[in-house]
Amino acid sequence: MTEKLYYTNPYQKEFTAKVQDLHSLPDGKFGVVLDRTAFYPEGGGQPYDTGWLNDIPVLAVSEDNGLIVHVTAARPNGETVLGRLDWARRFDHMQQHSGEHILSAVFSDLFGGENVGFHLGDEAVYIDVTMGALTGEQAATAESAANAFVFANLPVKSEFVTGGDLASFPLRKQPAKDYAKxxxxxxxxxxxxxxxxxxxxASGEIGLIKLRSWERKAGIVRVDFVCGGRALEDYRLNSAVTRDLSVRFSVPVEEVPAAVERQLGKTETLSRQLQAAKRELAGHQAGELYEKADMLSDLKLAVSVIPDATAAELADLARAVLARGRAVVLLATGSAELGKAHFVFACTPGTPADMGKLLKQTLAVMGGNGGGTASWAQGGGNWSDKLEDALRAARADVCK
Ligand SMILES: [Zn+2]
Structure with missing residues (x-):
């Protein structure tokens, strides 16, 4: 059995210990068992500690039948070793884990919601509480109650008791199985x-307990929270974001949501106006294309490269030209910047040209996919500087 120094003094950052077992692991790593250790192995939702044995990094720690195995990056020399914890990581775990106890007790006392899961990760910390739902008001009440216990700076104690004595303690939850101790x-x-x-x-060391968000899952509410150093980081981030928004919108922080709402409204109006203007422009463009088009027997032959058009805008334009009279319309768009090209070939049904065939010939030169019928075809592919030439070739084919 490894002596667990973290049980008696969780603040012990350094210790010396005798090496009891050393075995090699894959990738040049070693498994080291000591007679005593301050390294906490993974358990109860709390991740393992990291640190160093004789300056060799401890990458992971686990417990196997009462023996604690330290996975090191290389072989530590000597019969005794100096162990040092990554204290920042451990103290962060102590803050989150202790905060979890208080928050769980508060949810149990206030709402009868029991903690049935705890996750403490690098990014997120959460508890799963047996509640059907959690309102914003309840969350605020729980947060205030939890922080009141932090401000009271209450002693946090641990002790070993025998299983028979358990009944005399006001346990929030019963042990998972029967233990002698x-x-x-x-x-x-x-x-x-x-x-x-x-x-x-003492609870004051937890620092602020902040609920960040919560969501309903099957039969529980998952409550995401942060304590201490993580709460400070979270506040720093949120404060920087709101301050930046406040400067950009030239309003006090508390008026930012209303300013964003106003801006979204303006954007929606502008977007509607832009669509209307685009429709009007397409009408003019179609008129101009039709008027300036060459005559091919009794047909208008409109051929053009339209810069910066979407596939849908190009198709709308082709339809608008055809609506003005009998015509063959060969349109292309694309740019080296976007790296894409698109074609719409269309004609009044019954004209002697075959748009589907014509597009296939064009795409054979340009590269890309597409197809259609004798009167309507569209498709495209990657941008090529052969776009103008390809369109000219298609026009020549129609004139044959
Ligand atoms: Zn605990």
Whole structure:
């Protein structure tokens, strides 16, 4: 059995220990078992500690039958080693984990919602609470209650008790199975439950507990929160974003949502006006194309490259030209910038040209996909500087 120093003193950052077992692992790594350790292995939702054994990085830690195995990046020399924790990582885990105890107790006391899951990751921290839903008002009430316990700076204690003595403790949740001896963690007057993790000594060290969001899942509400250092980071980010928006919109921070709403309204109006203007422009463009088109027997032959048009705009334009009279319309758009080209070949039904065939010939030169009928064909592919030549060739084919 490895002696677990983190049980007696979770603030121990350094220790010396004897190497009891050393075995090689794949990729040049080693598994190191010591007689004692301050490294917490993964468990109860709390991730493992990292750090160093004799300056060799400890990459992961796990527990196997009471033995704690440190996975190191290389072989540590000597019969005894100096262990050092990555304290920033461990203290962050202590803040989040201790905050989880208080928040879980608050949800249980206020709403009867029980914690049935805890995740503490690099990005997200959340608890799953047995509630059908959570309102914004309830979330704010829970947040305030949890922070009141933080501000009261209550002692957080741990102790081992025998299974028979459990009944005399006000447990928030029962242990998963029967143990001869079990470790209880209590936040004085707030929470008491079985736990093997590492915690701060007084609730004030948790710092701010902030609920960030929550969502309903099958039978539970998942509550995303941050404590301490993570809450500071979160506040810093949100404060920078709102300050930036406040400057951009030239309004106080509290008026930013209304300013964004006004801007969205303006954008919608402008977008509608732009669409109307585009439709009008297409009408003029179609008129001009039709008027300036050469005559081919009794047909107008309109051929043009339209810059910056979408496939849909090109098709609308072709339809608008055809609506003015009997015609063959050969349109192309595209640019080297976008790297794309698009064609619409259309004619009044019954004219002697075959648009589908013509497009296939054009795409054989240009590259790309497309097809259609004798009176309507469209398609395109990658941009090529052969676009103008391809359109000229298609025109010549119609004139044959
Ligand atoms: Zn705990």
């Amino acid at each position: 079990i470790r209880l963690v209590s936040v004085t007057g707030v929470d008491c439950c079985p736990c093997g993790g590492t915690h701060v000594a």
